[in-house]
Amino acid sequence: MPQTKFLLSENQIPTTWYNVVADLPKPLDPMLHPGTREPVTRDDLAPLFPEALIAQEFSTDAEVDIPGAVIDVYQQWRPSPLVRARRLEKALDTPARIYFKNEGVSPAGSHKPNTAIPQAYYNKQAGVERLTTETGAGQWGTSLSLACQYFGLICEVYMVKVSYRQKPYRRGLMETFGASVTASPSELTEAGRAALAADPDSPGSLGLAISEAVEAAVNSGGTAKYALGSVLNHVLMHQTIIGKEAQLQMELAEDYPDILIGAAGGGSNFGGLVLPFLGEQLRGGRPVRAIAVEPSSCPTMTQGTFDYDFGDTAGMTPLTKMHTLGHDFVPPSIHAGGLRYHGMSPIISQLKEYDYLEARALPQTACFEAGVTFARNEGIVPAPESTHAVRAAIDEALACKESGESKSILFSLSGHGHFDMQAYIDYFAGKLKD
């Protein structure tokens, strides 16, 4: 029987994260303070993040040790499987070899715990008692809930009110993991009260939820900090555990990816898979073709500009040099909530700008069609975000069929869609718009 799953034992979990900043073609442009427009200092970030994470954010070391206590937790589900999608290959009748790295096996059902766990750990080490954060679709809030539970921290999640109402199961999951979940806008913060005063029926937004979570941390007198689930350098670095494992697993498969594919919202899942391979290339090793897939309704890299912009809607965060559609861009309400962000990780943005990776925008119905094909062959219903990677992988495999080439394609299955079945129901009912 030909091998399907390439598994590593838990003592093969990589012991360092990879920091691509050490190998980038040129230094990253500095973050700028929103008030002074001067480069942000470590002290500027201290109210939000513990020192260890700030140090990682500014680090230029290529390899950063993963603490033993973090590896202890990673062991519950890592190394995640790398799977050869043999049934899918057969259904497509392609000569391509299709692999996927399945991050859906984590407690939250996505890659997000890879950074939630170390973020909780470093905050606990720094004496922090509470972490605040925002969540839209719920993947990040779920991950931070469990991470806080494991390290004895209180977790306060501001969940966009419309999601809070539409996704009670995600909320239930966060509460099962021990978090307190508040619908945003709330009465707990000035930002929330102002929004409610302006519109008592406000459905909320991710930008507003960020403002509430940040305010709650900043006004905590030092007992609470804030946690962010994507975009930042340290977040992408934590996610490189995905690609580092995949490198070992491709060796087990006696293969090497010609094409790497991931969906990109803030860039942490895509970066997590791709950066260790791209780092090889940047250091003179084997080149790879890397494709970041975004929704055509929020085409940050394919249509945005590469410029300084704010991370939030209100313009309170530092400015970063990145691909952006403008911080006041309001993406349409597509089902892949994790991909509805106006900006992009500065690291991914620079690599795109210097042509080390490609970006591709795809419409959601084509992505769900691919998601269904994947589910019917591989037995896993992909998260709406992940269907973007599936679509691109299938398209590349079909291109191989056309050309007769047998390429090796590796994509990141960032998560499962168990909490997003309404999107599939809407797809089958013909209710999805592109």
Add this chain to the structure above:
Amino acid sequence: MPQTKFLLSENQIPTTWYNVVADLPKPLDPMLHPGTREPVTRDDLAPLFPEALIAQEFSTDAEVDIPGAVIDVYQQWRPSPLVRARRLEKALDTPARIYFKNEGVSPAGSHKPNTAIPQAYYNKQAGVERLTTETGAGQWGTSLSLACQYFGLICEVYMVKVSYRQKPYRRGLMETFGASVTASPSELTEAGRAALAADPDSPGSLGLAISEAVEAAVNSGGTAKYALGSVLNHVLMHQTIIGKEAQLQMELAEDYPDILIGAAGGGSNFGGLVLPFLGEQLRGGRPVRAIAVEPSSCPTMTQGTFDYDFGDTAGMTPLTKMHTLGHDFVPPSIHAGGLRYHGMSPIISQLKEYDYLEARALPQTACFEAGVTFARNEGIVPAPESTHAVRAAIDEALACKESGESKSILFSLSGHGHFDMQAYIDYFAGKLKD
């Protein structure tokens, strides 16, 4: 770092199922025809099942070969992990060693595909075109949907109408896997039409859905057969893949279970884990203590009689000798839908009657409490059915703490609760009754 997960590679999947019928203390009492009350013949079952499955139902061979095409599919998620619940042990401060076999990693999120896959395979081999079945909570319907998809069969699921309305995500999952799902009672069968004539607003019942699925198969002119997800001998045999893998994994852990625990509705998950170990004991090997956990609201083994009874409400199925609360028993609507069955597998019933295993009835709120403790330590939200096994495992571990004994406890985590979060939400809201 002490080891947490005991993994087997896919070429270590057992190549035979174990059939405990070969080793039972006495032969099973025969099934009786509902009309004649004479022992059922193979011909009697031919309208419902293909020959190969009927042969397995009557088989007394101890080991039965698993077809290569079935192993091919098992490889997508099997062998399932055997996990040492180290964080849970620490939280309980128990000297016990707690292991669980995680069947939640399957495409359907439970153990049910272990039998759905071979049932679809044997039907395809026999030239069957369609499979009909019923589903309540949806685990079984989901599993058969995917199995039919893989082997090119049409799958028709009769879903109890109240579940059809309350669990749209389960329905969405079945449709994603390619099944057609019909709310029962339906207009498609005589049984359904009669029920609707009597009560157009009938919420349906599992017994009625069985009647519809059976009728659809019997009246198909041989193109369709029926599939059942528990209770029958061949179903329990297919599930022994769980226990056979666990035996190999306990060797990797250099340990042997003193206590085996599983939740029991129809008995297939419990039997799947326990029977290979109990078979060792029946053949003179090492004894184990096996505990079947049922809900106190449907106490089949702890309160029922051991006698001949029908499998369905209407009295149309063969009579089997089993523990039963009476085929007209209507269990209260508890959240663990998979445990709401008036009867019990004849194999499990006999082993209980002859004291080879214990039965224990537990109230649901205590089970959900244990489920939350498990989720907060092991990162997995158990299905409501599985929380019964978790509760018993925790109770045994706490008994070890009391007595100072360091026992080895292995329980079956039959599935995850991603599609059952409403039960947890109700639990937190104090809405669950015992």
